[in-house]
Amino acid sequence: DKDKDKDKDKDQDQDQDKDKENGKGKEVEQNNGKGKEVAKDENRRVGPNDFKIFKMLGRGDVGRVFLARKKGTKDYYAIKVLEKKEMIQRKKIKRVMTEREILATADHPFIVTLYWSFQSESKLYFVMEYCAGGAFFRMLQRQPDKRLKESSAKFYAAEVLSALEYLHMMGFIYRDLKPENILLHHSGHIMLTDFDLSKASAMPVTPKVVKQMVDAKPNMTTNSFVGTEEYIAPEIITGYGHTSTVDWWTFGILMFEMIFGKTPFRGKNQEETFDNVLHREVKFPDNVEITKDCKDFIRRLLRTDPKKRLGSAHGAPDLKNHPFLKPVNWALIRNQPAPLIPKLSGPTDTKYFRKYSPQDSDLPEGITDLSSDEELEVMKKRSRKKKSAREGGSSSSNVDGEQEVADDQAPKFSRQSSRFEEPGVNEANLPEKDPFRKFKSVDKSGSKTSIAKNS
Numbered sequence: 001d002k003d004k005d006k007d008k009d010k011d012q013d014q015d016q017d018k019d020k021e022n023g024k025g026k027e028v029e030q031n032n033g034k035g036k037e038v039a040k041d042e043n044r045r046v047g048p049n050d051f052k053i054f055k056m057l058g059r060g061d062v063g064r065v066f067l068a069r070k071k072g073t074k075d076y077y078a079i080k081v082l083e084k085k086e087m088i089q090r091k092k093i094k095r096v097m098t099e100r101e102i103l104a105t106a107d108h109p110f111i112v113t114l115y116w117s118f119q120s121e122s123k124l125y126f127v128m129e130y131c132a133g134g135a136f137f138r139m140l141q142r143q144p145d146k147r148l149k150e151s152s153a154k155f156y157a158a159e160v161l162s163a164l165e166y167l168h169m170m171g172f173i174y175r176d177l178k179p180e181n182i183l184l185h186h187s188g189h190i191m192l193t194d195f196d197l198s199k200a201s202a203m204p205v206t207p208k209v210v211k212q213m214v215d216a217k218p219n220m221t222t223n224s225f226v227g228t229e230e231y232i233a234p235e236i237i238t239g240y241g242h243t244s245t246v247d248w249w250t251f252g253i254l255m256f257e258m259i260f261g262k263t264p265f266r267g268k269n270q271e272e273t274f275d276n277v278l279h280r281e282v283k284f285p286d287n288v289e290i291t292k293d294c295k296d297f298i299r300r301l302l303r304t305d306p307k308k309r310l311g312s313a314h315g316a317p318d319l320k321n322h323p324f325l326k327p328v329n330w331a332l333i334r335n336q337p338a339p340l341i342p343k344l345s346g347p348t349d350t351k352y353f354r355k356y357s358p359q360d361s362d363l364p365e366g367i368t369d370l371s372s373d374e375e376l377e378v379m380k381k382r383s384r385k386k387k388s389a390r391e392g393g394s395s396s397s398n399v400d401g402e403q404e405v406a407d408d409q410a411p412k413f414s415r416q417s418s419r420f421e422e423p424g425v426n427e428a429n430l431p432e433k434d435p436f437r438k439f440k441s442v443d444k445s446g447s448k449t450s451i452a453k454n455s
Contacts, residue, residue: 045118045441045443046116046118046127046443046445047118047120048118048120048125050070050071051068051069051070051071051077051079051127052068052069052070052071053066053067053068053079054066054067054068054069054348055067055348055350055356056356057078057134057350057353058353058354059356061086061090062082062083062086062087062090062092063080063081063082063083063086063124064080064081065078065079065080065081066078066079066081067079067130067348067350068127074347076130076347076348077115077127077128077129077130078127078128078129078130078131079125079126079127079128080125080126080128081123081124081125082096082123082124082125082126083122083123084119084122084123084124084436085122087124088435092196093435093436095196095197096124096196096439097439098195098196098198098199098200099126099194099195099196099198100114100117100126100439100442101200102167102170102172102195102198103117103126103128103195103442104117104442104444105170106166106167106170108162108163108166109189109334110159110160110162110163110166110189110190110191110192110334111163111166111167111191111192111193112128112129112131112183112191112192112193113128113129113191113444114126114127114128114442114444115127115128115129115443115444115445116441116442116443116444116445117439117441117442118441118442119436119439119441124436124439128193129185129191131183131184131185131186131191131193132184132185132186132342132344132347132349132350132352133183133184133185133186133188133340133342133352134183134184134342134350134352134353135179135180135181135182135183135184135352135353136156136179136180136182136183136184136190137178137179137180137182138352138353138354139184139340139342139352140179140257140258140261143261145261146261146262147257147258147259147260147261147288148258148259148339148340149339150259150290150291150294151339152258152339152340153255153258153259154294154324154325154328155333155336155338155339156190156258156339157251157254157255157258157325158325158328158330158333159189159190159333159334160177160182160190160192160251160254161251161316161319161320161325162330162333163190163191163192164177164192164247164251164316165315165316167192167198168244168247168315168316171200172195172198172199172200173198173199173242173243173244173246173247174192174195174197174198174247174250175197175198175199175246175247175250176194176196176197176198176228176231176250177192177231177247177250177251177254178228178230178231178250178253178254179254179257179258180228181193181194184340184342184352186341186342186344187338187341188337188338188339188340188341188342189334189338229270229273229274230253230263230265230266230273231249231250231253231254231263232274232277233245233246233249233250233277233306234249234277234278234304234306235306237274237277237278238278242306243306244311244315245306245309245311245312246306247311248301248309248310248311248312248319249301249302249306249309251301251311251319252298252300252301252302253265253302255294255297255298255301256282256298256302259288259290259294260284260285260288264282264283264302265277265280265282277304278304282298282299282302284298291324293322293323293324294324296322296323296324297310297319297322297323297324297325300322301319310322
């Protein structure tokens with residue numbers, strides 16, 4: 001295996017030498033302050049053929065996500081590939097444009113970084129930061145009783161709140177907060193992803209100071225019926241219109257799930273779940289002890305009346321001023337050691353992602369130069385070794401005393417709930433010849449200025 005890795009590094013060095021000989025003038029820049037180098041080609045735009053694909057990380061109804069390495073470098077990315085035809089048929093063009101706008105303009109340590117976006121005749125591509133820990137939801141499922149200690153939940157709640165506050169400052173309502181849409185960086189910190197259900201404010205945000213904190217609530221009301229069944233806010237169910245306070249409801253559900261290992265209003269079916277959301281007060285399980293401040297924090301977030309909900313007055317500062325989060329050092333949290341740190345054998349270790357069969361992970365058209373046979377063989381050998389090592393079924397410890405369930409004991413669990421999406425414009429009948437003409441290419445490979453996470 002060591003010989004194979006040496007051959008792989010030799011191939012990468014040869015790629016770099018060829019680039020220099022061709023006079024492409026590649027400039028090395030610091031990426032995201034992490035000491036990670038990214039080769040930036042100044043003479044041409046980055047496209048599909050600049051990447052070598054390894055394996056599929058996930059899939060949705062209109063696209064897939066792949067682990068890839070940029071040729072001539074040792075840098076790995078997650079490439080989201082969306083089918084234009086599927087987006088037109090499913091009326092999702094407007095959503096992908098909103099997601100591109102958010103990712104192209106966002107620069108925050110707890111929001112996934114977009115480095116490049118481009119398109120081919122049939123596909124759209126988002127080249128994003130690779131978060132090797134996978135979905136936060138899967139990491140929660142690996143924990144004993146599928147939950148975290150209160151101190152760990154507070155840590156991740158603070159990071160999520162920081163990201164939501166930033167989105168609201170930008171003038172967006174997230175609307176789909178849930179563990180599945182939170183990624184775990186290899187450092188153990190989190191990043192929000194999947195912004196296709198986000199809604200832009202029709203009016204500009206006007207921040208103001210509230211007790212030395214910035215109040216920046218998007219000034220808009222929308223009647224869209226969107227979200228995920230167990231996380232959906234009561235005002236969305238009733239259809240009376242909703243504002244940014246829906247994000248504080250979903251934040252409360254997330255807090256509950258992190259601490260108790262389940263959501264508070266889940267019923268036997270959708271009808272019962274919605275009835276619980278509208279009419280039942282939140283009840284805390286007796287088998288888990290939490291502080292009074294934590295209970296009060298969750299209760300205030302899960303008030304059915306959005307006008308009485310914590311955060312309705314001034315947004316995120318209301319939550320930060322609550323006794324539960326008052327002790328958090330917001331300026332330093334991104335530099336603190338995280339409670340859950342993924343244990344990885346190398347950059348291509350994808351054990352925290354769902355495994356797909358070769359038939360499911362056929363490669364996207366346009367990415368022609370795939371991983372070499374040698375690279376794939378190394379990956380297969382590593383996979384066989386890991387499988388053999390897991391046969392003991394032992395558990396491993398993470399930072400902060402959290403216990404991670406061994407891979408072979410981890411539950412094969414997926415949330416059985418609907419994702420509600422607002423009706424889109426009938427884009428199949430749009431008069432313009434190219435509905436994706438407004439999808440502009442993005443190159444942010446050297447622009448990330450957010451403070452680095454611990455690596």
